[in-house]
Amino acid sequence: MGIIYWNVKAIHAIIFLWSYLTFAQFLKSGTMQQHNANTFGASIIYNWLSYLVDYPNKNFLYSNEVHFLISLLESLRLTQNAHGIQAFASTPDALLRLQLEYTRLFIQDGKRPAAAPPYASFYLEHRLWGESTEEIMRLYKTHGFNLPPNEIPDALCWELAFLAHVAEQGDMQTEGLMLQHMRTWFPIFQEYVETHAEHIFYPTLVKLIQILIQKEDS
Amino acid sequence: MAEITRRHFLQAAALAAASIPLSRAIKVYAEEKKPDFVPKGSFEDTQSIAGGVCEMCFWRCQLVGKVRNGRLVKLEGNPKSIDNGKAICARGNAGIMLAYDANRLKYPMKNIGERGNPKWQRISWEEALDECGKRLKAVLDKYGPQGISMFPHGASAKYPMDFFETVVGTPNISEASFFQCRGVRDQAYLTTYGHTCDENVDMANAKVIFLTGSHLGENIHVSHTMSYLKGLENGAKLIVIDPRFSAAASKADIWIPIRPGTDTALLLAIMNHLITKGLYDKAFVQANCTGFEEFKKACSLWPAKKAAKECDVPEAQIIKIAELLAQNAPNVAIHPGRFSSWYGNDFQRIRALACLTALLGAYKVPGGFTNPISPKTGSVKWKDAAEPDEKINMAEKWPFHPPGTPTDAIRNAGITGKPYPIKATVIWGQNIVQTIPNQAMTIEFLKKQDFVLCVDVMPTDVTMYADILLPEPTYLERYDVIKKGGKLSTNGPDKQYIAARMPIITPLHDVKDSIFITNEIAKRMGFERHIPVQNQEEYVNKILEPAGLSLEKLRAENGIHIEESTKKAYRNGNELEFETPSGKIELFSKELAEKGFAGAPAYTPPPKRPAGYAHLLFGRVPVHSFTRTQNNLWLHNEMPENALWINDKMAAKMGIKDGDRVKLVNQDGLTSATDTVVLVTPGIKTDAVFLPHGYGMRNPMLEIAKDKGMDDQSLCSANCVDPQTGTHGIRANFVRLVKDGKTISFPI
Structure with a gap:
C-alpha cells in the first residue's frame, strides 16, 4: 500500500492513544452497536489493523502501531501475547524474523504452498479474482473506494481498509455487509495462521480481527 | 360442450399448422420477446479488449479478453485473426487461471x-x-x-x-526450444535448403500427409491443427510413423508402429525405392539438387528388405508408402516435425525428411513444404x-x-x-x-x-x-512479442498479418x-x-x-494488421535459388563431409535397449504445455495425472492391470519420485512405454501440481548428444516397472 497513505495514518497514531481505552472496552463487550457514536474510532481501528496485516517494513516494530498493539493487549489482559510481542520486538533480528514469517505464511513458503494466502477468494473459490472478488469490487465501486489496479480487491488489508472507509462515513449497513462477507472466509484463514505460525505475532493479530468482525450477539 | 382434453387440443393444432405456416412467425415474435435473462457467469457488461497474444504454448494465437470490473472473465480468439480465428484451445481458455493462480510469484x-x-x-x-x-x-x-x-x-x-x-x-x-526441442530440425533444413523451416507445411492442400512421431492432435497449435484437419477433410491420405497409436495414428490410412529410433533407416529405404524405380521428380532434382550420386549411394545401403528388419515394419508396407508418395507428388506434405531431439541421431533423420521432400519435388507447391511468407x-x-x-x-x-x-x-x-x-x-x-x-x-x-x-x-x-x-x-x-505470419491461397494473393502482444x-x-x-x-x-x-x-x-x-495503429485495427502479400509462397516453375554453399538443395553436403560427418543422410542405430527394459517414450497432451501449465486448476482438473501406456500383451505377461499404480526405474537405477496410473493398451509397441511430459513437479510451492503424476525427465539420464548439433537426444532411456516396491522386468 502507498507510503503516503501510511504517513497520514501515522498521524492518526496520536488519536489512537486517545481512543484505545474506549476500543478496549468495546472489544471486551464484543459489540459494536453500543459504540455507534464512536464510528470514527472504529474506522481508525480498521485502518490500524489494515496496516498491521501489510508487509512489515523498516520501522514497523518501533512504530506507534505496534506500541499501541502491545498496550491494547495489556488492557485486554492478553498479557502473554503482549509480553511475547514486546520481548520479540526487542531482539536484534526481529524485523527479519517477522518478514520471514510474513513471507512464509502469506506469500510463499519454500517447503509448502503459502499456509494462509490473505485473499478471500482463495478460501471461497480456491483461486484469486473469482466471482466473489468481483462482488467485492462492485461493492467498492459503488462506495467510491478505488484501489490501484494491480491490487487484489479482497486481500485482507483492503477489506479492512474498506471497512475503515465505510465506518468513517457512518455507513453501518455496508459495514455490516462487509463484515458478513469476512465471516465467510476469515475463520479458515485464522485457523491456517494459528496452525502454521512460528511465533505469536500473527496469531495475536488475527485473533483481534476475529473479535472485531464477529457477530454482535456472539 | 364436451371437455377439451390436452390430446384434442394438440391434434387440432397439428391440423391447423399443416395449412398455416405458424412456426416462422412465432420464432420472430419469440426473438422480440426474449426475456432479459442474465445467467450467472455471463459476460454482460464486459468490455472486449483486443491485442492479446497467447502464450499458454508458443504458437501464439491472437486473443480478445472480456474484462469486467477489472476482472478477466473470458478469453477468446480474436475474430479478426486469419490465423486461429475465433478459436483457441483448452490451454488458451485457461490462461485466466494463470493470471489468477494463488501460487503465482508476486514479489521479489x-x-x-x-x-x-x-x-x-x-x-x-x-x-x-x-x-x-x-x-x-x-x-x-x-x-x-x-x-x-x-x-x-x-x-x-x-x-x-x-x-x-x-x-x-x-x-x-x-x-x-533449440537444444531440447526443434533446433536440430532447423539446422537440418538450413543445411539442406539454406533456410530453416517451421511446421507450417501446406497440409490443407496436400494429397498425402506424412508424419513421423508427430504430436498433431495432442499438442494443439490451433491454426496448424486446422490446416491438418482441412487436409484430411479434403481427402488427403495420412501416413503416420510412430511406435504408439497416437492421436494422429488414430486418423491414419497407414500407421507404421516402427521400432523406436529407427526412422532414418525407413526413410532411406523409401527414398531408395523412389530412386531405383525411377519414381522421384527427376526434373526438379536435376534443376535444383546437388550431390545426387552420393545421395543415391547412401540410400542404397538401406533396401526395403533390410530396413523392414531393422525397423520391424513389413517390407510391402515400405514400398506401399513410397508408391503412395510418388503417385501424389508433388502435393505431399512431408512434415518436418517439431520436437525433434529424440535419440541423438536426429540431424541425419531430419536431413532425410528434407531430402525426401526434394526427391518428390514437394517444395513450394500446393500441399508441399511451403512455409507462408511473413511480413518484414x-x-x-x-x-x-x-x-x-x-x-x-x-x-x-x-x-x-x-x-x-x-x-x-x-x-x-x-x-x-x-x-x-x-x-x-x-x-x-x-x-x-x-x-x-x-x-x-x-x-x-x-x-x-x-x-x-x-x-x-x-x-x-x-x-x-x-x-x-x-x-x-x-x-x-x-x-513483448510480435506475432506474424501468412496464409496461403491456391486461387488468389496470399495474405499476411502482424499482431503485437498487448x-x-x-x-x-x-x-x-x-x-x-x-x-x-x-x-x-x-x-x-x-x-x-x-x-x-x-x-x-x-x-x-x-x-x-x-x-497505436494496431490498437485502432483491433490488434491485428492484415495485408495482401506482394509475392506468392508457391513457386512458379522449376528454377529456384538456394542460399546453400552450392546454391542448390544439398542432398549431399560437402560441408558436412569436410567436417567429418556423413555428407548424405545416414542411419546410426539408437542406443541398444537392455534386456528386460522398455524404451521410455514421452509426449504431449492437449491440455498441458510441459510443466508450465501443471498448476493451472482448470487444466489440472481435465487431466490430473499422466497415465503410463503399456502394451496389453506385455502387461498380461507381467501381471499388470489397467489402473494399477507403478513407479519406473531406469537403466541407471534412477527411480521416479512418484507413481502413476497404468493404461493398458494395444496401441503401443511391446518394447516401449509412453508417458505424457511435464508432470510430477517437485516444488512444494505448487499447491496443485506438486507430486501429481510422474516426471519423465527425472528418468532421462542417458548422455546422448547429437554429434552434428549438440542437441540432446532425450528418448534414449529405458525403464522397468516398480510395483509395490518390487521391480518388474519386461519379458523381452
Whole structure:
C-alpha cells in the first residue's frame, strides 16, 4: 500500500492513544452497536489493523502501531501475547524474523504452498479474482473506494481498509455487509495462521480481527 | 360442450399448422420477446479488449479478453485473426487461471536458505536489483563474460538474452526450444535448403500427409491443427510413423508402429525405392539438387528388405508408402516435425525428411513444404554491442549447432570448471530441472554457482535453486512479442498479418516486465550507455516501425494488421535459388563431409535397449504445455495425472492391470519420485512405454501440481548428444516397472 497513505495514518497514531481505552472496552463487550457514536474510532481501528496485516517494513516494530498493539493487549489482559510481542520486538533480528514469517505464511513458503494466502477468494473459490472478488469490487465501486489496479480487491488489508472507509462515513449497513462477507472466509484463514505460525505475532493479530468482525450477539 | 382434453387440443393444432405456416412467425415474435435473462457467469457488461497474444504454448494465437470490473472473465480468439480465428484451445481458455493462480510469484524474493531448500524473504525491487547487479558484476570482473550463463525461454526472455549475449558477451546461452526441442530440425533444413523451416507445411492442400512421431492432435497449435484437419477433410491420405497409436495414428490410412529410433533407416529405404524405380521428380532434382550420386549411394545401403528388419515394419508396407508418395507428388506434405531431439541421431533423420521432400519435388507447391511468407518487421539491438569472442566459444565442437551453446557443454563447464569456470547463471522462463536430461547434473551445476537469478511467472522446480527470484507479468499483462505470419491461397494473393502482444489486464501484485528488469540490472553492472529502449512500448514500437505500424495503429485495427502479400509462397516453375554453399538443395553436403560427418543422410542405430527394459517414450497432451501449465486448476482438473501406456500383451505377461499404480526405474537405477496410473493398451509397441511430459513437479510451492503424476525427465539420464548439433537426444532411456516396491522386468 502507498507510503503516503501510511504517513497520514501515522498521524492518526496520536488519536489512537486517545481512543484505545474506549476500543478496549468495546472489544471486551464484543459489540459494536453500543459504540455507534464512536464510528470514527472504529474506522481508525480498521485502518490500524489494515496496516498491521501489510508487509512489515523498516520501522514497523518501533512504530506507534505496534506500541499501541502491545498496550491494547495489556488492557485486554492478553498479557502473554503482549509480553511475547514486546520481548520479540526487542531482539536484534526481529524485523527479519517477522518478514520471514510474513513471507512464509502469506506469500510463499519454500517447503509448502503459502499456509494462509490473505485473499478471500482463495478460501471461497480456491483461486484469486473469482466471482466473489468481483462482488467485492462492485461493492467498492459503488462506495467510491478505488484501489490501484494491480491490487487484489479482497486481500485482507483492503477489506479492512474498506471497512475503515465505510465506518468513517457512518455507513453501518455496508459495514455490516462487509463484515458478513469476512465471516465467510476469515475463520479458515485464522485457523491456517494459528496452525502454521512460528511465533505469536500473527496469531495475536488475527485473533483481534476475529473479535472485531464477529457477530454482535456472539 | 364436451371437455377439451390436452390430446384434442394438440391434434387440432397439428391440423391447423399443416395449412398455416405458424412456426416462422412465432420464432420472430419469440426473438422480440426474449426475456432479459442474465445467467450467472455471463459476460454482460464486459468490455472486449483486443491485442492479446497467447502464450499458454508458443504458437501464439491472437486473443480478445472480456474484462469486467477489472476482472478477466473470458478469453477468446480474436475474430479478426486469419490465423486461429475465433478459436483457441483448452490451454488458451485457461490462461485466466494463470493470471489468477494463488501460487503465482508476486514479489521479489531473496533466498536466505540453501539452493534447493529455500527460505524466502520478500525484499524490495531496489534491493533485489542491487543484489543482482552486484553479484553478476562480481562474477564478470573475476571470470570474464564466459563466467556467466543464461537459460532463456519465451518472448519476455529475448531482450535480456540479447543483453547477456551482445553486451555482457557471454556465449553460454542455451534455449530449450533449440537444444531440447526443434533446433536440430532447423539446422537440418538450413543445411539442406539454406533456410530453416517451421511446421507450417501446406497440409490443407496436400494429397498425402506424412508424419513421423508427430504430436498433431495432442499438442494443439490451433491454426496448424486446422490446416491438418482441412487436409484430411479434403481427402488427403495420412501416413503416420510412430511406435504408439497416437492421436494422429488414430486418423491414419497407414500407421507404421516402427521400432523406436529407427526412422532414418525407413526413410532411406523409401527414398531408395523412389530412386531405383525411377519414381522421384527427376526434373526438379536435376534443376535444383546437388550431390545426387552420393545421395543415391547412401540410400542404397538401406533396401526395403533390410530396413523392414531393422525397423520391424513389413517390407510391402515400405514400398506401399513410397508408391503412395510418388503417385501424389508433388502435393505431399512431408512434415518436418517439431520436437525433434529424440535419440541423438536426429540431424541425419531430419536431413532425410528434407531430402525426401526434394526427391518428390514437394517444395513450394500446393500441399508441399511451403512455409507462408511473413511480413518484414524490425528489431531492437543493444547499442555498441561487442563482437563475440571466438576463443571462448565451446559450441564449435558441434559445427551445425543451433544459435547458442549446447546445454551439455555449459553444464559440464559449470561443474568441472573446464574449459573455463561458469559461476553465475540467469534463468529466465525456463525450468531447466525438467527440460534438460540428467537432473542430478543440472542440480550439481546450480549448486556450484556463486549466484543464481531466476525470473518467472510461476514457481517451478528450478526456482527452488534461485538466490534472487523475480516475478514477471503473465502474457496477459505485458507487451513483448510480435506475432506474424501468412496464409496461403491456391486461387488468389496470399495474405499476411502482424499482431503485437498487448496487455489485456493490468499486471497484478508487484511484478515488473523484462525490459525494466534488464535495464536496471544493466545500469547496475555499468552498461547503462548500451540500453536501447526505456520501456516495453518503445521496444515494440521500434520493431513495428519498418512495417509502417505502431501500437497505436494496431490498437485502432483491433490488434491485428492484415495485408495482401506482394509475392506468392508457391513457386512458379522449376528454377529456384538456394542460399546453400552450392546454391542448390544439398542432398549431399560437402560441408558436412569436410567436417567429418556423413555428407548424405545416414542411419546410426539408437542406443541398444537392455534386456528386460522398455524404451521410455514421452509426449504431449492437449491440455498441458510441459510443466508450465501443471498448476493451472482448470487444466489440472481435465487431466490430473499422466497415465503410463503399456502394451496389453506385455502387461498380461507381467501381471499388470489397467489402473494399477507403478513407479519406473531406469537403466541407471534412477527411480521416479512418484507413481502413476497404468493404461493398458494395444496401441503401443511391446518394447516401449509412453508417458505424457511435464508432470510430477517437485516444488512444494505448487499447491496443485506438486507430486501429481510422474516426471519423465527425472528418468532421462542417458548422455546422448547429437554429434552434428549438440542437441540432446532425450528418448534414449529405458525403464522397468516398480510395483509395490518390487521391480518388474519386461519379458523381452
